[in-house]
Amino acid sequence: xxxxxxxxxxxxxxGSYELTRVSLIWNARKPSLKPDAIVxxxxxxxxxxxxHFAKANNLKVSIRGRGHHASxxxxxNDGILIDISMLNSIDVDSANKTASVEAAALGGNxxxxxxxxxxxxxxxxxxxxxxxxxxxxxxxxWNSGAWGVACSNVTAVDVVTADGDLIHADxxxxxxxYWAARGGGAGFFGIAVRYNIRLYSLPTHIHQRSISYPIESxxxxxxxxxxxxxxxxxxxxxxxxxQQSETDSGERRHVLSITATAFAHSKxxxxxxxxxxxxxxxxxxxxASDTETSFTALSSLPSSGGAxxxxxxxxxxxxxxxxxxxxxxxxxxxxxxxxSPSPQSLILLAFRPGPIPDREKEDMIYSMTAxxxxxxxxxxxxxxxxxxxxxxxxxxxxxxxxHTSGYYVxxxxxxxxxxxxxxxxxxxxxxxxxxxxxxxxxDGRFHYFPATTV
Numbered sequence: 033x034x035x036x037x038x039x040x041x042x043x044x045x046x047g048s049y050e051l052t053r054v055s056l057i058w059n060a061r062k063p064s065l066k067p068d069a070i071v072x073x074x075x076x077x078x079x080x081x082x083x084h085f086a087k088a089n090n091l092k093v094s095i096r097g098r099g100h101h102a103s104x105x106x107x108x109n110d111g112i113l114i115d116i117s118m119l120n121s122i123d124v125d126s127a128n129k130t131a132s133v134e135a136a137a138l139g140g141n142x143x144x145x146x147x148x149x150x151x152x153x154x155x156x157x158x159x160x161x162x163x164x165x166x167x168x169x170x171x172x173x174w175n176s177g178a179w180g181v182a183c184s185n186v187t188a189v190d191v192v193t194a195d196g197d198l199i200h201a202d203x204x205x206x207x208x209x210y211w212a213a214r215g216g217g218a219g220f221f222g223i224a225v226r227y228n229i230r231l232y233s234l235p236t237h238i239h240q241r242s243i244s245y246p247i248e249s250x251x252x253x254x255x256x257x258x259x260x261x262x263x264x265x266x267x268x269x270x271x272x273x274x275q276q277s278e279t280d281s282g283e284r285r286h287v288l289s290i291t292a293t294a295f296a297h298s299k300x301x302x303x304x305x306x307x308x309x310x311x312x313x314x315x316x317x318x319x320a321s322d323t324e325t326s327f328t329a330l331s332s333l334p335s336s337g338g339a340x341x342x343x344x345x346x347x348x349x350x351x352x353x354x355x356x357x358x359x360x361x362x363x364x365x366x367x368x369x370x371x372s373p374s375p376q377s378l379i380l381l382a383f384r385p386g387p388i389p390d391r392e393k394e395d396m397i398y399s400m401t402a403x404x405x406x407x408x409x410x411x412x413x414x415x416x417x418x419x420x421x422x423x424x425x426x427x428x429x430x431x432x433x434x435h436t437s438g439y440y441v442x443x444x445x446x447x448x449x450x451x452x453x454x455x456x457x458x459x460x461x462x463x464x465x466x467x468x469x470x471x472x473x474x475d476g477r478f479h480y481f482p483a484t485t486v
Contacts, residue, residue: 036081039074039118056115057099057107058160060345061418067094067113074118076190076198076225082114083196083223086477094479095223097136097164102349103447105218108479116164119225124149129231130187135164135224139173143331151231152327154179159332163227169217169442170398172405174331175295176386177266179232183214183398190226194477198225203395208468215398217441217456218481219465221473234327235267235295239302241309243320247274247286247366249313254362256313257290261358261383261403263308269293274369275378286370287317293330348410348422351443353402356435358383365406368428373420374412379428381406397465399458400438407443446481453481 034041042049044066052070054062068091071082086093092111099106106113119134122142126149133142140159146152154173156166166173171182179185188202191209201209213224245253257272264270270292276284292309296302312320354361358381369379385405410425412418426445429436441456454462469480 033069033071033081033085036085037071037073037078039078040070040072042070042072044068053107056096056113057104059102059104059347061347061415063104063107065107065109067108067111070113070115072115072118076119076192079114079116079119079192079223079225080196080198082112083192083194083477086112087194087196087475090475092479093223093477095164098138098160098162100158100161101165101442102347103445105446105479111479114223116223116225117162120162124151124231126151129233130228131231132226132228133163134226136162138162139166140332143328146231147234147326147328150234152234153185153229153231154182155331156182163229164224165217166442167227168213168215168220168224170215170401170440172382172385172440172442174327175235175267175269177269177384178295181215181386181398181401183396184394185230186214186227187230188228189213189224191222191224193222194473194475202228207395208472211395212397212465212468214396215441215457216465218446218479219397219453219469221469221478221480233297235297237294237296237299237302238325238327238330239294239296239299239306240291240323240325241306241320242289242291242323243312243315244277244287244289244317245313245315246317247288247370249315250274250288250362250366251359253288253290253313254357254359256311257358257362257383260308260311264292264384265305266384266387267295268305269295270383272381272383273378274366274381276372276375284375286366288366295327346412346415346418346421348425348445349407349443350425350429350445351405351407351440352429352432352436353385353400353438353440354404354406354432354435355402355437356404358404361432361435365428365432368424368431371428372410372424373417374410376411376413377409377421377424378411379406379408397457397461399461400440400456402437405440406432450481 073079094108096106096115117136120137121134122145123132139155173182273289294302294305382405408425410421412421439456
């Protein structure tokens with residue numbers, strides 16, 4: 033295989049293999065599983081060559097974009113891991129508001145390039161998230177309420193198949209691949225190497241309003257949230273964080289912090305969009321703050337408004353969708369937030385994460401969403417605390433079962449059970465995915481669910 037690729041090849045337990053292997057996962061809590069070989073593809077031809085070799089030698093294949101999923105689905109025992117992180121070119125057609133982007137291009141870089149053309153795309157909330165897994169899993173990005181879940185803006189995708197062929201898939205060509213690439217996650221039966229995406233006019237006036245409350249006020253605040261989340265227009269993104277903050281005296285306390293972000297094209301429009309926020313209950317911790325920002329600055333934040341603090345090496349995450357009103361579950365989840373064994377951990381409530389897809393008509397597998405997306409982020413520093421922090425996150429999500437309508441493959445703990453995979457899609461879409469996997473990958477060339485436990 034070394035003669036057929038121009039990128040880098042690392043063989044198991046030879047040379048810098050182990051250093052490379054552990055570097056492929058951003059989480060310092062590394063999986064122990066080891067592929068037989070790692071191919072760092074320089075171009076699409078390298079990807080094809082690696083798949084051809086795997087087919088000829090009856091080896092499994094896993095794919096790594098940037099290794100951002102906390103469950104590390106790319107790291108498997110045996111077979112070939114194809115790292116596509118060098119596939120990151122970005123080509124913009126500003127006249128038609130479209131772009132052709134290689135799969136591993138980072139969201140922050142995409143935003144920077146698009147801003148030069150006064151255009152935007154609903155990239156992930158962390159700038160180091162690439163398109164690859166983000167779009168494959170659906171993509172709850174910036175301003176998804178107005179622009180839609182990111183994968184709904186994919187107009188075509190280039191795919192390397194299980195036979196190593198390069199195909200182009202869209203609404204009229206290779207439609208099985210087009211359907212599955214838009215939300216199939218680790219169930220996709222190919223390697224997405226390039227996306228054609230629909231773009232939007234860059235919002236010129238982005239205003240944020242934030243307010244924090246003592247966590248003891250959550251019940252009262254949730255009743256206002258019931259109303260506000262239905263009144264705010266789609267172009268306003270509203271999120272709440274249950275986390276710990278430090279007082280002026282150095283003490284730590286649990287707080288409920290709420291931020292609304294309006295994506296507008298004038299100051300007046302932004303102000304009108306945030307008008308329902310004027311009725312927010314007063315807080316003992318101080319008045320709401322207002323900030324003007326830009327899409328480029330917003331998309332350059334090291335961690336989406338507070339999630340996953342930088343510099344803390346170990347993490348785990350789990351997440352679910354709920355259609356329950358905030359007032360129905362806020363007290364319960366606040367109690368779990370206060371049980372966190374690490375002061376760096378937090379819980380995100382993202383209200384109205386995107387339009388509900390028409391599960392009967394949409395030509396994409398993405399089919400599981402709800403009025404609120406809830407993510408539990410466990411973040412800690414030392415390996416000796418792994419078990420208790422992982423347990424807290426899983427127990428928190430399990431405790432919310434009565435309010436759970438489904439799961440999000442990009443951020444839920446997909447290592448737990450096959451039921452978790454099924455409940456990330458509508459029943460009909462899950463069954464269709466299984467049929468298409470058997471059709472397009474009859475030899476089981478690719479690794480699928482379940483992902484490895486780390």
